[in-house]
Amino acid sequence: MSEAERSSLQMLMAGLAHEVNTPLGAIRSNRDVLQRAVNRLSDILADEVVDETEIDQIRDLVKTIGEVIDVDQVAVDVISGLVASVRDCWRTDLATxxxxxxxxxxxxxxxxxxxxxxxxxxxxxxxxxxxxxxxxxxxxxxxxxxxxxxxxxxxxxxxxxxxxxxxxxxxxxxxxxxxxxxxxxxxxxxxxxxxxxxxxxxxxxxxxxxxxxxxxxxxxxxxxxxxxxxxxxxxxxxxxxxxxxxxxxx
Amino acid sequence: MSEEQKATILIVDDEEMVTTALRSFLQLATSYRILTYTTPREALQAVDDEFIDVVIADFLMPEMDGIAFLKAVRERRPEATRILLTGYADKENAIRAINEAGLYYYLEKPWDNDHLQVVIRNGVERAALFREIEIKAGELESAHDDLAGLRKRLIQAFV
CATH class of the missing domain: 3.30.565.10 (Histidine kinase-like ATPase, C-terminal domain)
Incomplete structure (x- = not known):
């Protein structure tokens, strides 16, 4: 590989790393959010009796869980798209x-x-x-x-x-x-x-x-x-x- | 719920997945008021209209980059704590941000929520102290004016 090819590849990889870090940041944060939401739900449900305010809290938590799951779907799609494009460009069967x-x-x-x-x-x-x-x-x-x-x-x-x-x-x-x-x-x-x-x-x-x-x-x-x-x-x-x-x- | 005051945190990132993830986390773990925007233009409008304690901005955005955006925030609300959230570490840009935008913290994606929470909490405290000093300085100034007025009247009355 020539010096020029190597530096163009390096630039491409730096760009890809940056592109992946954004959805990865969202997924990492969302995983933590899901953990916290589940912990809180367990705490609420640990009591024998669940009162009105707790029902509202459960509703809010379920809404948050739904939102972060949707974001994770988008983030995973973005990463999959990037991986697919790398694969498409350097797939070995494309050398034929x-x-x-x-x-x-x-x-x-x-x-x-x-x-x-x-x-x-x-x-x-x-x-x-x-x-x-x-x-x-x-x-x-x-x-x-x-x-x-x-x-x-x-x-x-x-x-x-x-x-x-x-x-x-x-x-x-x-x-x-x-x-x-x-x-x-x-x-x-x-x-x-x-x-x-x-x-x-x-x-x-x-x-x-x-x-x-x-x-x-x-x-x-x-x-x-x-x-x-x-x-x-x-x-x-x-x-x-x-x-x-x-x-x-x- | 935590004991934090109702401070306002403004977040701008052109990727909605980032603003939603940050908002979900902060709403779950803190009691701050959270404002999120996907364009710097809308976010600056909010900076004009609202009391803001902490601003978190993405680096790469259309229209203007995070450094230019935080610089504009500094001109409008110098007391607001400014944080840059960036996709990859770049020493040159970090130094530029510190010099040009008076950056308080430089965070990298993927970020850690616990770390982020500590940075924001400190940022909120910093903004509150900044405001308190402004208020006290104002009080001191008006006390000084009162004293000067009193002195002037004394002189007029007795000299």
Whole structure:
């Protein structure tokens, strides 16, 4: 694993830890609340006689128990969703060539990047009708992750990332547009070169655009980029719907 | 029920599961009045309108972060005790919060309820002492004014 990949993974894991700590905080607190509520109910019911005020207390306790159980359900769903998205992105069976719903891959990727995006970036989905696409999903998801992370880092402060998908003859297109800084014309030719970065050493970018292009080209597709300085960039991935027999395998 | 006074605790977190969990706990274990909000804007409105003893704010929220929010609370109600509840420890932000928002305590998620209760109890006491000092200082000031007035009248009458 390269230095850049490691640092992008570290950033992702820190974000995930943060995302998990919120529902975990709720669950941990609720467990304590349930314990206290049950103790209090036992105390009340320990007496032979239960009077009117105690009935009211029991009602309040039962209401609280119901509320925290509902919160726990939401919290567990959030954690399960995060775990599923991690699994979806790195599942070993996704390393094989198979028919894939690209929207699923995009959604898993967005969920993993929620911490990076939320509060700062609005994600607009303009999904078209896509057929299932024959590809190596783990590789294609890595490309999505890199391009969306790039888009996010190109935007300083609040902005918008638009993800557009559509079919073009026997290929599908996934466009990722940002309202970020844009790329200077003289850099535009070099962005797919190994080691090219404008981000300094701190923000590791995972695979880098060069490997993104390698992945897409090994699928018989291509990456195009359009950019205006000060307005933003659009990266367009084009993938064939079906892989021809004997297509290159990486 | 506990012996605590009816102090008011304001909680703001954009995740409703956190505000509900905190409210459920505090209602069960204390007799404080609990106000919960999921946006900093609504919470600031409440800070303007209500007497608040302790404010607990999430760090990452839309509109404004917890530090900016607590800074705004400090300007409106300097006596209110300010606590930041954050998803992960970050030294840089902790220092920023202490300097910019006059932070009283920095709590991490997942939090411990017993610990939280102690922090809030101390925060309520701190806010009460702050108010008492304000009242006493005011009394001292008006006593001083009375004395100055009396002295002026004495001088006018006898000199």
């Amino acid at each position: 060539l198979r028919p894939v719903d690209l929207h699923e891959g995009l959604e898993s990727t967005l969920l993993l990047l929620r911490h990076e995006l939320k509060h700062r970036i609005e994600v607009v989905r303009e999904y078209g009708e896509l057929p299932v696409v024959e590809c190596y999903p783990s590789q294609v998801n890595q490309v999505f992750m890199n391009l969306i992370l790039n888009a996010s880092q190109a935007i300083s402060g609040p902005g918008t990332i638009t993800i557009r998908t559509y079919r073009r003859d026997d290929r599908v297109a996934v466009e990722i547009s940002d309202t970020g800084a844009g790329i200077a014309p003289e850099d535009l030719e070099r962005i797919f070169d190994a080691g090219f970065t404008t981000k300094g050493t701190k923000s590791g970018m995972g695979l880098g655009l060069r490997i993104c292009r390698e992945i897409i080209e090994s699928h018989g597709g291509g990456i195009e980029v359009e950019s205006t300085v000060g307005k933003g960039s659009t990266f367009r991935i084009l993938l064939p719907i079906e892989q021809r027999a004997g297509a290159s395998r990486t």
